[in-house]
Structures are given as structure tokens and as C-alpha cells.
Amino acid sequence: MQVTHQINARWIITVDSNNNVLEHHSLIIQNDVIVDILPQSAASKYTPEQTTTLNNHALFPGLINAHTHASMSLLKGLADDIPLQEWLNEHIWPAETALADEVFVKDGAELAIAEMIKSGTTCFNDMYFFIDQTAEVAIQAGIRAHIGIPVIDFPTRWATTLDEYISKGLAVRDRYINDKLLSFTFSPHATYTVSDKSFKTIQPLMDELAMPMHIHIHETRSEVDKAIAEHGVSPLERLEKLDLLGPELISVHMTALSKSDIQMLATYGVNVVHCPESNLKLASGFCPVLALIDAGVNVALGTDGSASNNDIDMLGEMRTAALLAKGATNNADALPAYQALRMATINGAKALGIDDKVGTLEINKQADFVAIDLNSIETQPVYDVISTLIYSANRSQISDVWVAGKQLMASRQLTTMDEAAILEKAKQWHEKVSPFHHQSY
Amino acid sequence: MQVTHQINARWIITVDSNNNVLEHHSLIIQNDVIVDILPQSAASKYTPEQTTTLNNHALFPGLINAHTHASMSLLKGLADDIPLQEWLNEHIWPAETALADEVFVKDGAELAIAEMIKSGTTCFNDMYFFIDQTAEVAIQAGIRAHIGIPVIDFPTRWATTLDEYISKGLAVRDRYINDKLLSFTFSPHATYTVSDKSFKTIQPLMDELAMPMHIHIHETRSEVDKAIAEHGVSPLERLEKLDLLGPELISVHMTALSKSDIQMLATYGVNVVHCPESNLKLASGFCPVLALIDAGVNVALGTDGSASNNDIDMLGEMRTAALLAKGATNNADALPAYQALRMATINGAKALGIDDKVGTLEINKQADFVAIDLNSIETQPVYDVISTLIYSANRSQISDVWVAGKQLMASRQLTTMDEAAILEKAKQWHEKVSPFHHQSY
Numbered sequence: 001m002q003v004t005h006q007i008n009a010r011w012i013i014t015v016d017s018n019n020n021v022l023e024h025h026s027l028i029i030q031n032d033v034i035v036d037i038l039p040q041s042a043a044s045k046y047t048p049e050q051t052t053t054l055n056n057h058a059l060f061p062g063l064i065n066a067h068t069h070a071s072m073s074l075l076k077g078l079a080d081d082i083p084l085q086e087w088l089n090e091h092i093w094p095a096e097t098a099l100a101d102e103v104f105v106k107d108g109a110e111l112a113i114a115e116m117i118k119s120g121t122t123c124f125n126d127m128y129f130f131i132d133q134t135a136e137v138a139i140q141a142g143i144r145a146h147i148g149i150p151v152i153d154f155p156t157r158w159a160t161t162l163d164e165y166i167s168k169g170l171a172v173r174d175r176y177i178n179d180k181l182l183s184f185t186f187s188p189h190a191t192y193t194v195s196d197k198s199f200k201t202i203q204p205l206m207d208e209l210a211m212p213m214h215i216h217i218h219e220t221r222s223e224v225d226k227a228i229a230e231h232g233v234s235p236l237e238r239l240e241k242l243d244l245l246g247p248e249l250i251s252v253h254m255t256a257l258s259k260s261d262i263q264m265l266a267t268y269g270v271n272v273v274h275c276p277e278s279n280l281k282l283a284s285g286f287c288p289v290l291a292l293i294d295a296g297v298n299v300a301l302g303t304d305g306s307a308s309n310n311d312i313d314m315l316g317e318m319r320t321a322a323l324l325a326k327g328a329t330n331n332a333d334a335l336p337a338y339q340a341l342r343m344a345t346i347n348g349a350k351a352l353g354i355d356d357k358v359g360t361l362e363i364n365k366q367a368d369f370v371a372i373d374l375n376s377i378e379t380q381p382v383y384d385v386i387s388t389l390i391y392s393a394n395r396s397q398i399s400d401v402w403v404a405g406k407q408l409m410a411s412r413q414l415t416t417m418d419e420a421a422i423l424e425k426a427k428q429w430h431e432k433v434s435p436f437h438h439q440s441y
Numbered sequence: 442m443q444v445t446h447q448i449n450a451r452w453i454i455t456v457d458s459n460n461n462v463l464e465h466h467s468l469i470i471q472n473d474v475i476v477d478i479l480p481q482s483a484a485s486k487y488t489p490e491q492t493t494t495l496n497n498h499a500l501f502p503g504l505i506n507a508h509t510h511a512s513m514s515l516l517k518g519l520a521d522d523i524p525l526q527e528w529l530n531e532h533i534w535p536a537e538t539a540l541a542d543e544v545f546v547k548d549g550a551e552l553a554i555a556e557m558i559k560s561g562t563t564c565f566n567d568m569y570f571f572i573d574q575t576a577e578v579a580i581q582a583g584i585r586a587h588i589g590i591p592v593i594d595f596p597t598r599w600a601t602t603l604d605e606y607i608s609k610g611l612a613v614r615d616r617y618i619n620d621k622l623l624s625f626t627f628s629p630h631a632t633y634t635v636s637d638k639s640f641k642t643i644q645p646l647m648d649e650l651a652m653p654m655h656i657h658i659h660e661t662r663s664e665v666d667k668a669i670a671e672h673g674v675s676p677l678e679r680l681e682k683l684d685l686l687g688p689e690l691i692s693v694h695m696t697a698l699s700k701s702d703i704q705m706l707a708t709y710g711v712n713v714v715h716c717p718e719s720n721l722k723l724a725s726g727f728c729p730v731l732a733l734i735d736a737g738v739n740v741a742l743g744t745d746g747s748a749s750n751n752d753i754d755m756l757g758e759m760r761t762a763a764l765l766a767k768g769a770t771n772n773a774d775a776l777p778a779y780q781a782l783r784m785a786t787i788n789g790a791k792a793l794g795i796d797d798k799v800g801t802l803e804i805n806k807q808a809d810f811v812a813i814d815l816n817s818i819e820t821q822p823v824y825d826v827i828s829t830l831i832y833s834a835n836r837s838q839i840s841d842v843w844v845a846g847k848q849l850m851a852s853r854q855l856t857t858m859d860e861a862a863i864l865e866k867a868k869q870w871h872e873k874v875s876p877f878h879h880q881s882y
Binding site for chain 2: 019074076077078080081082083084087111114115118277279280281282283285286306309310311313316320322323324326327329330331332333334335336337338375376377378380381382383384386387388391392394395396419422423426427429430433434437439440441
């Protein structure tokens with residue numbers, strides 16, 4: 001049978017419901033879809049236009065970064081080793097107010113998307129301004145992207161009023177409505193920067209347009225305490241009153257949660273995005289990942305923006321999530337490697353409402369997948385390929401990346417982006433951004 | 442003036458007492474010693490035999506891995522996501538009993554030392570068996586090594602009785618007594634596996650031979666609780682009674698510490714080695730790094746062995762240390778990047794008693810240094826080169842490594858080790874070791 005592509009791999013990590021790992025199998029691709037996965041010895045029934053043999057490699061589903069601010073890659077390392085509010089108020093927001101225009105967002109998105117593809121991310125859930133720029137860069141790059149329409153109750157360079165935030169955002173969505181890789185969310189910044197009035201404007205639009213909501217919430221204990229002082233209820237309870245809790249809610253951070261909060265998240269089917277490195281770096285608290293999983297909550301994984309991480313490397317983020325869960329719960333069998341991988345793949349897909357299309361390597365899914373070369377001193381011997389992937393491997397070993405059957409990286413070379421030009425533009429931003437730098441020594 | 446080598450670098454991170462970072466400077470090497478550091482524009486007074494220009498690179502002091510078990514690299518990923526005692530008793534120790542002979546130790550040490558050099562480690566403090574093998578591999582590789590003479594109160598393939606552990610160990614030390622890069626410690630495994638009688642045999646030898654002691658101690662709360670139940674005192678108090686507390690003690694892990702323990706460590710000048718990734722992975726607890734530093738204790742950094750990490754990457758370990766300290770103390774300005782770098786360099790040198798020779802880039806120090814290429818999308822723009830190094834850079838960006846003026850890696854190629862042969866040997870161990878594998882899914 002004629003097909004477009006056959007990839008023979010040493011291992012295929014399927015992330016299916018049994019966490020099956022297949023050895024010496026072939027992935028058969030027809031255009032953008034996985035049409036078969038079978039032993040290499042049985043693959044001769046296909047006549048592929050192209051065959052790729054990866055004898056030292058593991059294939060795994062493309063990683064889904066369920067929360068980031070791509071363009072903030074231009075701000076990585078700008079203000080380290082200081083708390084969230086000082087970081088936001090004294091460095092990040094002033095820099096953004098001064099600099100975050102169309103060109104900044106475009107150049108930042110290119111820098112971030114190049115870094116994401118090179119580290120095996122095939123889909124990202126973004127929240128930022130000038131979303132037309134991010135959308136355009138994502139399309140050019142060929143990466144899958146969920147773009148957040150920002151809403152915040154103060155003026156920025158992108159918009160001034162609630163109406164403007166929403167109308168500008170929806171206009172961009174309308175422009176790309178037929179793009180297969182692009183999707184849009186409403187992304188109110190946080191409950192402490194968005195009023196009930198704004199939420200009440202968004203809520204009916206979510207239903208009408210079948211759009212999810214993506215929000216920072218319960219990021220720190222102090223956020224929750226202040227909200228209770230101001231509104232009499234926690235941010236989560238406030239969203240409940242506003243009829244915003246449900247499977248369409250992508251709630252990011254969630255460090256300060258009571259038992260009843262966790263039960264409420266489970267009852268409503270709210271998705272949680274855990275951002276362990278950002279939470280550590282800004283000392284925001286620990287997301288109770290295990291308690292959430294035990295309660296049946298879908299927990300995905302995100303890097304947050306590069307300014308609070310300071311990379312957007314989902315391989316490293318999985319490792320941190322797996323290690324931190326053990327330390328935080330005093331339980332060495334907490335969040336085993338395979339569960340961290342599920343968070344970064346199928347759970348991310350569920351959070352974004354695209355688990356019918358991506359998140360595992362299974363027949364009829366989109367061909368979003370990554371190859372990693374494990375033939376290195378850092379990753380041999382391999383006793384358990386998922387452990388090797390999560391605990392020992394390094395993003396630099398990722399060799400090839402495909403999204404919807406299109407190869408975006410081949411042997412470490414980006415095929416859709418000009419890496420040298422992106423690097424030069426990043427360097428050019430140094431002079432403009434550096435006045436906002438915080439020096440910690 | 443004639444010198445052997447001039448390296449021109451974009452940045453030189455000195456790790457001197459002021460954390461000075463020099464831009465566009467040259468490092469001048471005469472044989473194994475740094476003889477000058479000066480602006481590139483002033484370097485013409487030297488006539489170097491060799492000049493290396495690294496316009497996109499930062500130089501920093503070679504990293505010191507203050508606690509590892511190099512040969513356990515062959516066991517990485519063997520038994521993940523299970524607690525320390527199960528990990529030791531049911532997987533690691535049975536595998537070692539069956540397999541850890543001269544060849545295992547030699548092949549494992551080669552694998553580890555190759556990984557260490559490729560990730561910028563120039564000195565490691567080891568604890569394992571068949572130390573003649575590790576010593577020989579270290580010498581061939583040209584890396585600086587502190588080799589622990591193991592002592593444990595049960596028989597292993599290396600030795601059976603206390604006398605044999607000590608006499609075999611000292612015989613190896615005598616053989617290499619004139620080697621400039623090699624040094625030896627006494628390395629009793631832990632207070633729960635070594636009797637007072639054994640400690641009392643070692644203690645006078647430490648004085649007589651001017652040798653430090655390197656030991657796992659206070660690794661978990663349960664270790665401390667059991668010790669108090671058995672001996673009436675904590676492991677640390679037991680060592681105090683045995684007259685073993687002092688600047689010659691390299692105490693590893695130290696997660697379960699009372700305020701008085703911390704004061705005792707400070708009073709005696711005991712060195713602590715923090716192993717954050719191993720402590721997380723085995724859920725051993727959190728070493729109170731900030732409280733120790735505040736009390737004036739010297740805190741170094743180690744990866745532990747690859748079986749509980751699962752890499753021996755000090756760049757990653759610094760990042761984890763810096764992130765974890767913030768999360769564990771709920772304080773985003775805890776353990777800033779430059780302090781993590783000090784732990785992995787000068788503090789490690791202090792712990793090993795070689796801070797007069799290595800640990801910083803300063804005139805008259807040994808030429809142990811590393812170059813990292815920051816000209817990549819992952820590490821541009823650079824606002825603060827130490828932040829970039831700790832939070833954004835990846836070990837694969839390390840390009841060149843020198844120990845005592847000798848280049849051990851040039852443009853990612855090892856100069857003293859056969860990487861392909863090492864890799865093949867590692868793969869050959871897979872079959873023998875895999876019966877001891879723990880599968881977590």
C-alpha cells in the first residue's frame with residue numbers, strides 16, 4: 001500500500017493507555033495522519049515515498065507545553081532571584097510597557113518557537129499580546145499553537161479597553177479560523193487583574209464560540225489570601241460563581257489549594273497546568289500534583305515564559321516535575337517517569353481539548369512526534385527507555401521533529417525557520433532590554 | 442613574555458571573592474598554571490605558543506563534583522521511582538554483589554569520566570570499590586580526582602574485613618602518591634554500616650596521613666531516628682564522640698538537621714555536600730542549604746551516583762540547587778545563580794582541601810577551566826552571564842575543558858578518551874545488568 005512516510009525506530013513510546021513501548025517497530029504516516037504502527041518485519045506491505053531509519057532513537061509523541069508566554073524568551077535572565085511581585089512590577093511589566101510591540105512579539109515568538117521545536121515541543125498554549133504576530137510566526141514555523149486572546153483590566157500597548165482586547169483578539173481568530181494547526185482561547189491574565197464585569201463579558205462568548213479559557217490562578221498563597229480579603233471568596237470560588245468552572249477551563253499554577261478546592265476542580269472537570277520550574281524560581285509554592293491526580297483531575301505541564309524559568313524545555317520540565325513531586329511529598333515512588341511523560345503529552349492534549357487528535361502515538365492520530373538519539377554516553381545503557389528519556393536524556397539529543405506529518409527539524413536542523421537570523425535578532429534586542437535588568441550580585 | 446597558552450574569551454567568570462565577571466579578557470597559561478588575566482587589548486605583551494579565541498564563550502572554573510560514585514553510571518535508570526532502602530537493598534546492592542568487579546568499575550569509571558568532562562566537571566570526589574581501576578582511568582583521562590578508600594562492615598567483592606579494606610585502599614594510595622591530580626580520602630559508607638571500632642581504626646590514620654573523611658550522613662530522617670534509637674545519639678553526635686568532626690570531614694547529604702546540628706557543623710568547620718537531585722529522586726528530604734550557609738558552613742555540590750540522579754551533570758545540578766532552595770524556603774531570592782556556581786567550584790575545592798589550587802580563575806591557580814558557547818537560541822540574549830550559565834544553558838553547549846593546563850575536550854571532542862569505545866562497552870553491560878531492573882509501569 002502506498003503511504004507517504006515510514007519511520008523505523010529502535011523504540012516507539014506510545015503513551016497509550018497501557019504506556020506501551022514498542023521495540024523495532026515502524027510508524028506509518030499518510031500525509032498528516034498515523035495510519036499504522038507495526039513490527040518492522042511486517043512493514044513491507046507498505047510502499048512509502050520516504051523511509052527514515054532511526055536505529056538508536058526513541059520516537060515519542062510531540063510535547064505539549066500547556067502554558068507559556070513565547071515572546072518573553074527575549075527577557076530570559078532579565079530579572080532573576082527575586083519574588084513574583086517585585087519581578088512583575090519592577091522589571092517585567094516596565095520592560096513590556098516600554099518595548100513589547102509587534103516587532104518584539106514577532107522576534108520573541110520566533111526565538112521561542114525555534115527553541116521549542118529544537119527541544120521536542122510540537123504544540124504550545126500561549127498567553128501574550130500582539131497575538132497576530134505569534135499566530136503568523138507559528139504558521140510559518142508549522143508548529144501547533146493555541147493562542148490566548150489576552151484580557152487584562154489595564155491598558156497595554158496591544159489594547160486599552162475590554163472591548164478592544166476582545167474585538168482585536170476575535171478579529172485575529174477570525175482571520176485564521178480555517179488554519180488546521182491554530183486554535184484560540186480566551187486568556188484573562190488572572191483574577192486579581194480582571195474584574196467580574198470582564199469575566200461576565202467573556203463567559204457567554206466562550207459558549208457561543210466554543211472557546212476555552214486559559215488563566216493564571218492560585219499562583220501563590222498571597223494571591224489567594226488577598227482575594228479572600230477583597231472578595232470574600234478564593235479565586236477559584238469566584239470563578240465558580242461566575243459559572244466559569246468546567247472542562248473548558250485551563251487553570252495554570254494552582255499552588256495554593258485546599259482539599260475542597262481540589263474536590264471542586266475534580267467535580268467540574270477543570271484542567272490544571274503545573275509549571276514546576278517557574279513555581280520554584282519565583283517561590284510561588286508547590287502545586288499538589290499527586291493529590292490532584294488522585295482526585296481525578298487532569299494535570300498537564302507547562303514551562304511558563306522564559307523570563308521565569310529560564311528555558312522552555314519540556315524535557316527538563318518533565319524531569320523537574322518528576323523529581324519535585326517526590327521531594328515535595330516525601331515519597332520516592334511519586335510521579336514516576338511515565339506519568340511525567342503523560343502530563344507533557346496526552347494530559348496536555350486533554351487540557352487543550354485536542355486529545356482526539358494528538359498526545360499519543362496511535363493509529364488515526366495526527367503525526368506529531370519526536371525522535372531522540374539515545375546512542376550517547378549520557379544515555380547508555382538503556383534499561384527503561386522512558387526513564388532514560390525523562391531522567392538522563394538532554395534536549396540536545398532530540399534529532400527530528402514532525403508536526404502533522406511535516407518535518408520541522410531534521411538531524412537538529414530546523415527546516416522551516418532561519419536559526420541564524422533568529423539568533424541575530426535576539427542579540428539585537430539586548431541593548432534595548434538591558435536597562436531593565438536586575439543584577440543580583 | 443613567552444607563555445604556553447592564551448585564551449581570549451567574551452566573558453571570564455572568575456568566581457573570585459567579588460564574583461567578578463570580566464569581558465573581552467584573556468587567560469594566560471604557563472604550563473599548568475594561570476599566570477595572568479588581563480584585557481585582550483593588553484595581552485600583546487605575551488607570546489603564547491598557542492592562542493585560542495572564543496568570541497561567543499564564557500570561561501568559568503572547572504566544576505567540582507563533591508560527591509559521586511562514578512562507576513554507577515552503568516546502573517543509571519536501573520531502579521527508578523522507588524525509596525532509598527528498597528532501591529539499595531533490592532536492586533543496587535544485589536546488582537553490585539553480582540557484577541561490580543574490576544571490569545565493571547573500570548568500564549563504569551570511563552563512562553562517568555567521559556560524561557563528566559563533557560559536562561564541564563574537572564574534579565570529582567568518588568566513593569566506590571576497586572579504587573585502583575577508578576584511579577587508573579582518571580589518570581589516563583587527565584581529570585582531577587579524589588578517590589575514596591571504602592570502608593563498610595560487610596564483605597564485598599573488593600574486600601572482606603576492615604583490615605583488608607584499609608590495607609588494600611592504602612596500597613592503592615601508595616602507588617599513586619606522587620600523582621599531582623590524584624588524592625585519596627577515607628570513605629566509610631555511612632554511620633549505619635560502619636561500627637565505632639572501624640571509625641576508631643580510621644581516625645588516627647587520618648591524622649597520620651593527612652587524609653580527609655568522606656561519608657554519607659543524615660541522608661534521611663529515618664536514618665537519624667534509627668541511629669538515636671540504637672546509639673542514643675544522632676549520627677553527627679556519634680562522630681563528634683569519635684573525634685571525627687572537623688574541616689577534614691566531607692559530610693554528604695545532611696537533610697535531617699536540627700539547629701544544634703547546624704551549629705555543631707559550623708563550630709567544627711565540617712564541610713557539607715548538597716546533592717539535591719539525588720535527595721529529590723529518593724525523597725530523602727531537603728538539605729537546609731540556606732541555614733547552613735547563614736551559619737557559616739561551607740556547602741559544596743554533588744550529583745551522587747548516576748543510579749540516583751540519573752546523570753552526573755553539574756550544570757544541571759546547580760540549576761536544581763538554585764531552584765529548589767527557593768521553593769524549599771519560600772523565598773525567591775534564596776541561593777541566587779552566582780551562589781550555586783560558588784558551591785560547584787570554590788566551595789567544592791574548600792571541601793576537598795584544594796582551594797589554594799583550584800575553584801576560581803585567578804592568578805597562580807591551576808588552569809582547570811571550562812568554555813561554554815552561549816551563541817545559541819537557548820542562551821541569547823545574555824543580560825547576566827552567570828544567570829545564563831545556571832538557568833538557561835545546557836551541558837551540550839560546553840565546548841572545551843582544560844585540567845592543569847591540558848585540554849581534555851576540544852570543540853566537544855574528548856582528547857584523552859575514546860568515546861565510541863566507551864559507548865560500546867556501556868551497551869555490552871546492558872544484558873548482564875538488566876535482570877536487576879525495576880519496572881515502574
